[in-house]
Amino acid sequence: MRLFNAEIFDEHLEDPAGAGSGAISSVAWACLLARAETLRFTFLVDGVTGSPTLVVALIGSNADGYYQETEKYLYQNTVSSSTTIAATYSSTDVTYPPPRHLFVEALVFGAGTKLHIKVWVCGRGPQLLEPIPITTATFANQYAAARMIDDEDHLAGRKQVLKQGASLFYPPELILPSQKWER
Secondary structure (H helix, E strand, O other): OEEEEEEEEEEEEEEOOOOOEEEEOOHHHHHHHHHOOEEEEEEEEEEEEOOOEEEEEEEEEOOOOOOOOEEEEEEEEEOOOOEEEEEEEEOOOOOOOOOOEEEEEEEEEOOOEEEEEEEEEEEEEOOOOOOOOOOOOOHHHHHHHHHHHHHHHOHHHHHOOOOOOOOOOOOHHHOOOOHHHHO
C-alpha cells in the first residue's frame, strides 16, 4: 500500500445571479481516487463574500471521462467566513459503491456570493476494483502521471512564473507502463 497526499482542487467560485456555479476536479485524479482504499478530504474555504451555500460532492462515473452516474455529498451547508472542513470516503461504503472514475465537485449557491476553495486529499491505495493488465504502471507512477497532467492543466499560469530556460520535461516512465522501465 502506498500513501499519498495532494492538493487536487484550487478554485475561485462565484454565483453572481443566484443560479449556482461550480467546478470539478481534474480528470487526471479521477481514476486514482477511485482506486484508493480510504480517502480523507480537507476543504480550505476562504475569501467568502456573502453567505453562500457550499456543496462538495463525489461524482462517480463508469464511463471514460466525466459523466455523472452516482453522487455522494461530502459537505452541504452555509459558510459565512473562512473555515476548514474535513470529510472521509471509504470504498467499502455500501451506500455508494466505488465507480471506475471518482471526481470531486464543488458548487456555490447564493446571489452575489463568492469563495475560494482548496481541496486536499490523503489516501491509501491501490485497491484494485477491477482486473488490471500486467503491463499497467505501478501506483507510484500513476500518481506521478496524475500530478503531471494536473500540472499541464495549470501550464498557462506557470509559464509566467518559470525561470527562463526552465524545463517542463517529464520522463517517459511516468506515462508508459512501468514494467518496461523497472526490469
